[in-house]
Amino acid sequence: MKNVRNVAVTLAIFAGSLGAWEAIVRAFAIPIFILPPPSQVALALYRGFASGLYLDHLGYTLLETLLGFIVGSLLGFFLGTAVAMNRWVEFFLYPYIVMFQSLPKVALAPLIVVWFGLGLTSKVINAALVAFFPLLVNTMVGLKSADEDRVSLMRSLAASDGQIFWMLRLPNALPFVMAGLDVAMIFALIGAIVAEFVGAQRGLGMLIQSMNFNMDVSGQFSILLILSFVGLVLNRGIMLIRKRVMFWDPSEKPAIETSPEEAVPAAGRAVATPAKERI
Template sequence: MKRSAASEYALILLTLLLVLGPWEGVVRAWRISPFIVPPPSAIGQALFVGFRANTYTVHLLYTLAETLLGFFIGAAIGCALGIFVARSLLLERIFYPYVIAFQAMPKIAIAPLLVLWFGFGIWSKVAMASMIAFFPVLVNVITGLRAVDRDAVDLLRSLSATEAQIFRMVQLPTSLPYVFAGLDIAIVFSLLATIVAEFVGSQVGMGNLILQMNFALDVAGVFAVLMILSAVGVGLHLIVVKIQRRVIFWSNTGYVMGT
């Protein structure tokens, strides 16, 4: 297991070097302006200087707080409504078209309204992240609960099992892989939604930092922030999948590096 994990990490590192090496060489050989595409060495220097000066820390923590709070709120509402809607086809027919219509709205157009309603503080970003996290969780909860083996449900009912017992023994275990798939999508999209909201109106956060660096023509700094956000997104994904592996250990779905 450890040898397999070490080999996997080595391949990941090798792939990264195969990308960064030619990138550095092409930029320097063709003398591409750092204001267009900076070399990886300049991006690495920007990362080092930024972390040493704590430039990224406050902004990153602020963005993470907004992302996680919005994710938990949106996921909780999505789970609750999903359980409620999955129990009735009539409710789904009535409720679902409005959900689809709301989801079809371009969220970038909603962001200025959220800033107008909730201000430049944390809550406009939390609201944006919640809206994005809500839909994939809702859909996957409904799909998971509808994927239950009807024969198993009928068997438990014939044994006088209560609805709570049926939910705990059959519906919940069956739906969990679907729920975690929705959570995996939702947490990454919540990060994206937070950044978009910070672009529109924020005084702190990684999105605001990108705008500041753009105005200062610090292209290497922008690339550095993008790499940090990519790493954070991968980290959030891996956390969800790790939890999934712990909770639904009987399922083979999900992927975690080194396992």
């Protein structure tokens, strides 16, 4: 019942915001090429999906995002594991990783497009480069945060480094890794869109650029709405995977709600206990 009420309040706030937006645009007669009303954005959204234009470009952008996310996540996880578990790798390799990450990806995107062309490869590489660093850092922090007393205990029981990794360090690092995946997924979407802005044959980013040249602001708003929804869906997908993988973690277990009938006797017992102690 509480969840239904929360959803209803959220929808009411959203509808009120759209109504206020529509009213302000019409009251002040704001030109449509500056700020279109929600009705025009909805019309552009309908036309794009009805013609099949948005579906084609949306599928291509999703493919770029998912492939870039997979490549960047694997690279970040394995490289983060190597840096965390080997001091020599951390000493010689990690400074170069930080230096490379400090480079703006917007500046690298034109070079990547020149090197790998306007097709799928350049978009996947750019998305992977943007996505891999959050998972790299979170993997390093998670693996290094294992309790040293437990590590020493396992070593005293003749556990090998592999057993310590699989039975202690990796389970301890899973919350950090899943948090990194959550950020990496959104970053992969941003990286794919940035690469499409620079140069692409298909994709929502290329479509936004085309509409910008035609001054189709309503269409641009409709694509931004699609991208927001896609980001939300991808985020929810990572959250579902997190709950499946980390079913043992207390933070993933739903809170037990106490009914008012159960709360009254509990409060009565809490008050009665100190009274008995005084007697």
